[in-house]
Every structure is written in C-alpha cells, then in structure tokens.
Amino acid sequence: MKEFKHFINGEYSASISGKTFENRCPVDNSLIGMVHEAGREEVDAAVKAAKAALKGPWGKMTQAQRTALLNKVADRINERFEEFLEAECRDTGKPRSIASHIDIPRGAANFKAFSETLANHPTEGFRLDTPDGKGALNVGHRTPKGVIAVISPWNLPLLLMTWKVGPAMACGNTVVVKPSEETPATTTLLGEVMNECGVPAGVFNVVHGFGPDSAGEFLTTHPLVDAITFTGETRTGEAIMKAAAVGLRNISLECGGKNPGIVFADCDIEKAVEGTMRSAFVNCGQVCLGTERVYVERPIFDQFLARMKEEVAKLKLGRPEDKNANFGPLVSLEHREKVKYYYDLAVVEGATVEIGGGIPDMGAELNGGAWIEPTIWTGLSDDARVIREEIFGPCCHIRPFDSEEEVIELANDTDYGLAAAIWTENSARAVRVAEQIEAGLVWVNSWFLRDLRTAFGGAKQSGIGREGGVHGLEFYTELKNICIKL
Numbered sequence: 438m439k440e441f442k443h444f445i446n447g448e449y450s451a452s453i454s455g456k457t458f459e460n461r462c463p464v465d466n467s468l469i470g471m472v473h474e475a476g477r478e479e480v481d482a483a484v485k486a487a488k489a490a491l492k493g494p495w496g497k498m499t500q501a502q503r504t505a506l507l508n509k510v511a512d513r514i515n516e517r518f519e520e521f522l523e524a525e526c527r528d529t530g531k532p533r534s535i536a537s538h539i540d541i542p543r544g545a546a547n548f549k550a551f552s553e554t555l556a557n558h559p560t561e562g563f564r565l566d567t568p569d570g571k572g573a574l575n576v577g578h579r580t581p582k583g584v585i586a587v588i589s590p591w592n593l594p595l596l597l598m599t600w601k602v603g604p605a606m607a608c609g610n611t612v613v614v615k616p617s618e619e620t621p622a623t624t625t626l627l628g629e630v631m632n633e634c635g636v637p638a639g640v641f642n643v644v645h646g647f648g649p650d651s652a653g654e655f656l657t658t659h660p661l662v663d664a665i666t667f668t669g670e671t672r673t674g675e676a677i678m679k680a681a682a683v684g685l686r687n688i689s690l691e692c693g694g695k696n697p698g699i700v701f702a703d704c705d706i707e708k709a710v711e712g713t714m715r716s717a718f719v720n721c722g723q724v725c726l727g728t729e730r731v732y733v734e735r736p737i738f739d740q741f742l743a744r745m746k747e748e749v750a751k752l753k754l755g756r757p758e759d760k761n762a763n764f765g766p767l768v769s770l771e772h773r774e775k776v777k778y779y780y781d782l783a784v785v786e787g788a789t790v791e792i793g794g795g796i797p798d799m800g801a802e803l804n805g806g807a808w809i810e811p812t813i814w815t816g817l818s819d820d821a822r823v824i825r826e827e828i829f830g831p832c833c834h835i836r837p838f839d840s841e842e843e844v845i846e847l848a849n850d851t852d853y854g855l856a857a858a859i860w861t862e863n864s865a866r867a868v869r870v871a872e873q874i875e876a877g878l879v880w881v882n883s884w885f886l887r888d889l890r891t892a893f894g895g896a897k898q899s900g901i902g903r904e905g906g907v908h909g910l911e912f913y914t915e916l917k918n919i920c921i922k923l
C-alpha cells in the first residue's frame with residue numbers, strides 16, 4: 438500500500454503524531470494508500486525550512502540559473518510522465534486520454550512558461566529633475582516576496598498546483614504546498630523531481646492534511662508565511678482572506694464560478710455544440726471555468742438542445758485506462774453526494790430532466806465508485822438555487838433567450854464572475870457582448886484556450902487578483918523603487 442508523506446527540507450517525513458487518513462480511488466472506492474496528516478509542528482518545520490532556503494544557494498542564484506533549473510524540472514516531469522499520469526488518474530479517476538493531454542503536459546509546461554516571461558520583462562525607470570539641476574534616477578527593482586503558501590484543489594491537481602509553484606519559484610520565492618486531501622499523489626511525487634533536478638532543500642515543501650484545524654489552517658495562519666495563493670471554493674477563500682489579514686499578508690484567490698455559455702442563432706452550431714459539450718462535461722464537469730448555465734437564442738433552441746442530448750448520450754463512462762472512455766467518475770463519494778443533492782433539488786425546483794439526472798449502474802466492480810450521469814435540464818426559473826449555486830458536476834441548464842440585452846443581463850445575474858463562452862460568427866457582436874460580461878475570462882468560439890502569457894482570474898466572488906504572464910509578478914514579487922541622486 439502507498440504512503441504519502443510530507444516533503445520538508447528536501448526529505449520525506451511521516452507525521453509526528455502518527456496521524457494518517459485514507460486516500461481512495463473514486464473509480465471503485467479501492468484504497469490507494471494512507472496520507473500523513475500534518476499538525477502545527479510539521480507545518481512549522483516546513484515554513485522554517487522555506488524561510489531558511491531564501492538565504493541559501495537558491496537566494497543567490499541568478500535568474501538564468503533558476504530558469505535552467507525550472508526547465509529541468511519540466512523536462513523531468515515529462516520523462517516521468519507515465520508515473521505522474523498513473524498517480525493523477527488513480528487519485529481523480531479521470532480518463533488517461535484526458536489527463537495525458539491536459540493535466541500532465543500543462544502541469545510540466547507551467548515551469549517553463551513563467552521563467553521565459555520573467556526573463557523578457559523590462560523594469561521601469563524615470564529620470565527626475567532636481568533643484569540643483571543634477572537630477573536623480575529612479576529604477577524599479579523586483580525581489581521575491583518570500584515564503585509563499587500554496588493551497589490547491591483536487592480537480593486538476595498537478596496543473597493548478599504548478600500554475601502557482603512555477604511562477605513563485607521563477608520569481609525566487611520558496612513554497613510550502615498544501616495539496617487537496619483528495620489528491621495528494623502528484624504533489625508528493627514532485628518532491629522527488631525537485632531533488633533529482635538539484636533544487637536546493639527547503640525551496641519546495643509539501644504538507645498534507647485538511648483545511649480547518651489541520652494543515653491548511655496551520656499553514657495560512659503561520660506568521661512566517663509572506664503571501665498565500667489559493668485555488669478552491671469561494672467560502673474557503675473567505676476563510677483564507679481572514680487568516681491573511683493578520684500580519685497584512687498578500688493573497689491571490691482563484692475561486693468558484695457559475696459560468697454562462699451564450700449561443701447566438703448566428704453561430705456555427707456544430708462548433709457551439711462541441712465547445713459546450715466540453716465546457717459542461719469534460720473532467721466530469723469539475724472545471725472551475727465550466728459552463729453550468731447555457732443560454733440559446735430562441736430560433737435554434739430546439740435544434741441545439743436536441744444535438745446536445747445526442748452528444749451526451751454518446752459519452753462513454755469507464756475506467757481511466759479504458760481507451761474508449763471519455764467520462765470518469767466524480768472525485769469522491771462525498772462530492773457525489775453534493776452533486777446528487779443538486780440533481781434532486783433541480784426536480785423539486787421544477788426542472789425538466791432532458792437527459793441523465795441519476796447514478797448509473799456501472800456493474801458490480803465499479804458501483805462502489807463516485808459515478809454520476811451527465812445531465813441536462815430545462816425549464817428552471819432564473820432564481821432557482823440550481824441556477825445560482827456552483828454545483829461542480831457534469832450538468833447544465835439550457836434556457837432560451839430573445840435579445841442581446843436580455844442575455845447580457847441573464848449572464849451577469851450571478852454572484853460569480855470567472856468565465857463565459859460566446860458562440861457567434863458575428864465578430865462585432867462577439868466583441869460588444871464580451872466587453873459587457875462581468876467576468877475575468879471570456880472566450881469567443883472556444884473554451885479553455887489558454888495562452889499562459891495572458892491574465893487569469895475572476896471578478897466578483899470568483900476571486901481576487903490576476904495570475905499569468907507578467908500579471909503574476911504583482912503577486913509573486915515585491916516592487917521596490919531605488920532612487921539614485923546624481
């Protein structure tokens with residue numbers, strides 16, 4: 438049986454208390470292994486190791502040396518691709534066909550993209566006139582922020598963790614990562630890669646455990662942590678923001694969404710169906726950017742709904758290694774309970790269940806897993822909880838609309854503001870609507886098409902701050918102005 442230990446100061450270590458918890462595979466609920474749970478002492482050791490590493494060889498490296506090391510880390514993840522893939526698929530149950538295209542390669546790429554962005558980023562300079570006529574020069578100088586706490590979720594475990602660890606390290610910080618309790622494997626494995634590549638001890642640390650009264654809380658309240666970057670639910674983001682208030686530590690929060698898809702009658706309908714299928718159902722609907730509210734212009738409503746139902750019926754549920762499968766289970770039985778609660782609530786709130794709505798019979802071997810049917814509803818009112826709350830499952834509600842003004846109003850009628858997808862062949866309309874959507878990310882005739890040089894983050898309750906490209910610099914570095922009197 439596997440054992441997932443903490444990775445502190447370059448070494449794997451067990452919990453001092455001996456406390457462990459189970460890690461189960463959502464495909465069939467089989468036991469993968471035991472995870473060590475960190476108490477205050479282990480978290481303290483990890484944070485102190487990270488603090489000390491800032492003053493060690495890591496802190497003395499040039500940007501070029503750090504970039505070379507991070508490129509090595511990316512290459513080594515790719516060399517150990519199969520191990521990362523196996524670990525990610527076991528923890529999440531997702532099809533190998535998906536994880537091998539998204540999770541692992543993009544997880545590795547995160548270590549390359551940011552160092553290149555940094556290497557090409559200019560600094561600011563101003564010449565100031567002074568009364569003596571000699572002047573002064575102002576030069577912007579960026580330094581690492583220090584110890585960054587990284588709190589990551591379970592839906593894209595490696596990808597979303599390295600999305601933060603990559604830029605944090607590229608900027609010269611050290612990190613203590615607390616991966617989701619549901620998916621400890623790939624973050625643990627990354628410790629081995631760091632050692633193999635020669636990343637100095639203490640630069641990358643991992644502590645395992647839960648949120649409240651466990652590793653997550655102990656880490657975010659630790660006074661030597663200089664900044665906290667978090668991806669997860671909005672309510673957890675609020676708790677982390679409170680923790681960060683003590684000592685005025687900086688935060689970057691990437692939180693939940695209830696994202697709209699807007700399908701205009703002048704779209705390429707096959708493109709819109711294909712894109713909406715992905716945005717609602719890929720990763721079993723567990724993508725923060727996913728579409729849970731679809732608005733379709735009335736003239737093509739019936740046709741679009743019929744095509745979506747046809748495509749949902751074709752989704753193939755199965756084990757990660759099943760080459761024909763493109764749809765896995767939810768991440769855990771606990772999360773299935775939450776999603777199923779919303780499936781039942783939709784019926785109570787008056788939805789027409791167009792397809793799905795239940796728990797599939799997967800046969801004796803898999804029935805213990807966290808399987809759920811992909812689901813489409815129609816007929817809900819705009820104030821239904823199913824329309825307003827993030828479900829984070831493979832489901833969407835499809836509703837007709839009649840005008841551009843109406844659909845913009847509907848799309849923005851949410852507490853969240855992470856992403857939106859617009860489907861139209863009229864580019865003037867696409868831009869006009871995109872500009873009015875209250876969200877951090879708007880895709881036109883595409884979805885989850887990411888250029889790592891661009892800003893990523895949410896408006897309203899979907900988060901605070903932007904990461905990606907040079908935008909991450911604001912969070913991962915301290916900008917100092919050096920004024921030199923001439």
Ligand code: NAD
Binds near residue numbers: 674693725
């Ligand atoms: P979650 O908030 O339950 O957990 C995320 C992490 O926070 C876990 O590691 C957890 O242990 C930790 N945590 C929980 N309570 C804590 C506390 N009080 N203090 C410190 N740490 C704590 O989220 P999840 O269920 O793992 O992930 C799903 C959520 O993440 C969804 O809401 C989804 O929309 C969101 N998400 C957002 C983005 C984005 O980029 N905006 C990306 C992926 C997922």
